[in-house]
Amino acid sequence: xxxxxxxxxxxxxxxxxxxAKRNFLDSIVQxxxxxTNHELQSLSLAHQFLVAIDKQREVKGLTKSELAQLVxxxxxxxxxxxxxxxxxxxxxxxxxxxxxxxxxVIQVKSKSSKRSLKNHKLTS
Numbered sequence: 405x406x407x408x409x410x411x412x413x414x415x416x417x418x419x420x421x422x423x424a425k426r427n428f429l430d431s432i433v434q435x436x437x438x439x440t441n442h443e444l445q446s447l448s449l450a451h452q453f454l455v456a457i458d459k460q461r462e463v464k465g466l467t468k469s470e471l472a473q474l475v476x477x478x479x480x481x482x483x484x485x486x487x488x489x490x491x492x493x494x495x496x497x498x499x500x501x502x503x504x505x506x507x508x509v510i511q512v513k514s515k516s517s518k519r520s521l522k523n524h525k526l527t528s
Contacts, residue, residue, distance in 0.1 A: 447488075453508075454486055460504040474503035 461471050472479045476499060484490040492500070501508050
């Protein structure tokens, strides 16, 4: 039969583990929001881009092979983009947008004001 109450040493151990988890999670959050961590920010941007493509591909009812054929590449190349081995060119991004009937928008914003800069919104 398992005891429902914990010994004092077990409580201390659990508090230590909880604090270690909190510290670990805090460090992850700080790393994610660190504006000088360009590698992590670029991975986040790539992930958002790939999720958007996959969602739209599913909405259109296309397989990866069908999408590859529509954009003039191989399923292997699309997989390499999804895994981060390859980076799509602007030409490939445009082809994906056309095949999926979506526009990709690059919006330039001032970091200090968080407002869009006029006449600097680029669309495909």
